[in-house]
Amino acid sequence: MSTRNLKQKALLFDSTRCIGCGACYNACKEKNKLPQTAVNFLRDDLSADTYTVVNRRNNRYVRRMCMHCEEPTCVSVCPVGALAKSPEGPVSYDASKCMGCRYCMQACPFNIPQYEWDNPITPRVRKCDLCRDRVAAGQQTACAKVCPTGATKFGDREELIAEARTRVRNNPGRYVDHVYGVTEVGGTSVLLLSDVPFDTLGYRTDLLLEPLPQLTWNVLHKLPKIVGVGGVLMSGIWWITKRREEVQRAEREGKLRDTQK
């Protein structure tokens, strides 16, 4: 499952550098050819037509988008493999496989996947795909390209983590001493820096530090064993009880014959 390697791409979002200009929001709309959904982009929320938002929380500007987990919960729960994480990092969606069970939405710890609720025939799950085509072509994501302050920065994940730690170390007092996304749910490809506690920015700080797919796999990987043992056990019981019945019948008939003699 893990696709950890040095070449893996990621985004670093530094909320202390965000001026709330909305360039990333609009670049995302432009790149993905999405219609406008809000008069004031700061009040917009994720939807089937909005893959990333800039919101104001705790008097900071903060982005929200798919975190592109290292071991994505959505990829693990999808029964048909419609969601997949590519070696470069993006978690992307293949609508042709999807049957619309929405387990990905139910399971995502960040509540990211959105749905085309008003499409009666071919609804799709919609979310940021980390500009998969641009990244594959060696470009940075649209949101990172247009950011005028470098609040959103694109790069290799390991390098970005190192840079984030350097920023925290070199600017004492400017940051909360934590790079969000290094360990949360086993690590994400979107990393966050902030000068206020992350939960005040709308990011959960009580997330488990292990990958969530492990929680179900712990149980699922035992299934073949359970099926094997259970099958043998029940066949055994069936055989024993059947045999006992046959023996009883034979004894009864034997007695009957004895009395007749």
Added chain:
Amino acid sequence: MSKIKFRWPRVTFWRIVLFAILAAGFYATILRFTKGLGATTNLSARFPWGIWIGFDVMCGVALAAGGFTVSAVVYIFHIEKYRPIIRPAILTAFLGYLLVCVGLIFDLGRPYNIWHPLIMWNPHSVMFEVGWCVTLYTTVLALEFSPLVLEKLPWRRPLKIVKALTVPLVIVGVLLSTLHQSSLGTLYLIVPHKLHALWYSPLLPAFFFISAIALGCAMTIFESYLSLRAFRKGIEFELLNKLGLVAAVALLVYLVLKVFDMQGRGVLTLAFQPTYEGRMFLAEMLLGVIAPIVMLLIPRLRNNQFGLFVASLMVVLGFVMNRINVAITGMDRSSGVNYFPSWTEIAVTASIVGAGFLLFGLAVKYLEVFPREEMDEIARGKRSELPVLAAFRQPLWSATTLALVVGLVFMGATVGLSYDGIRRRVPAPSELAAEKGDVNINAALGELRVPGDVAIKMGKTSPGVVIFSHARHVETANPDCTGCHTSQFKMLSTSPDISPGKKMQRCGQCHDGVKAVSTTDKERCDSCHARH
């Protein structure tokens, strides 16, 4: 073989109710498949699974518990005395799984892809396993049920084949359905941050499995009543009595495990707090676990027909409550929305259940679900149709009725109170709208690097090249990229999309002579053109 004659059914109260439900369901179905899930359900990105999963799927599967319990008892353990209730039990299980399948077709966004898990494998997904279990067990149940239809047909060969397959089928069926019962719990293992701590536990699969065993016994007792002969001949009351005891033991194990698990996780006190979840949890445990344990462990009540029946009914109701609590009540708080099913969701669910009753009735009428001579006796009025009513004359009926009534009142009151709780709970404040004060972006502005100059392609009539300067256009103290991007000018294109025909118009949005020098002011072309 009797001929099937068509007659118009008599009009009775329950038939009118059934017809109304089915009609509403039909209308809701049309709406669902023409307007989509968004327009017809109260589902949202915050609450993607509603009652179609929480009730239709989770509880439809539960109806099968009687089926696999009885068939295991008869075919695997060779306890022949239970044979008379095999057919109603299998029929109920089959209908339960049809309820699941039909519910899924309504709930899935792309129901025509429902077969995809069969060829597109992801063994890491619990849903993948559930999909396989549903498919295989529905097939097994269809085969187990098929003799009822096949024996009506003139050909004997298929019947023989199916009968020869019975034992392997039953073994596969028991395995699949027990796996399936627990894997519905496993589905929720992956939402530790969303499911309320009263229900989330690493032991969820075990809880689902153990409660399914208790339910299997309860459903069997319940179905024996339906089988009309339960306490007359055929099945001896002793056997049902024993099943009741097994159910009590299973529930006791469940209760002890649950208490220890909650104690271990330190959430036991949550159950007694006056919250919506706490009340629903207490109702579920008191009504569906503790009360039936007490009733089933008191020999006088267990040995009473009606007492046993009521205790089983409470186990079934408690089970349904538990599944709905896991799927809906427990997910409510973390979602930030207050989900309550829309009328279409309720109408579809009600009509699937109604259709189940209808099919059960038709099967009893036209197939040999119950032995023929008994049906004749009932038709001649020799036997009361509902042994339950006859049981009212039993000595302990008042005590047990009281328990049932108290239970139902308690459940009703709980639901009523919690409904009130839902409405009174303040909706998650829209934090975005409530923010006050300005963001101090001075530190961030230090990082501002305004994009460089952009040379704009010259048109034929242009008086000189224009070099657009971001620095001159962006107010660095209060930069606003969205004023021009992307409404006027694209952001990402490598060559500025300012074709000569459009540039005057686009620049002219601001260069109108009021906000800035007009694009048509012939005297001041040099303000922008070839300034450098």
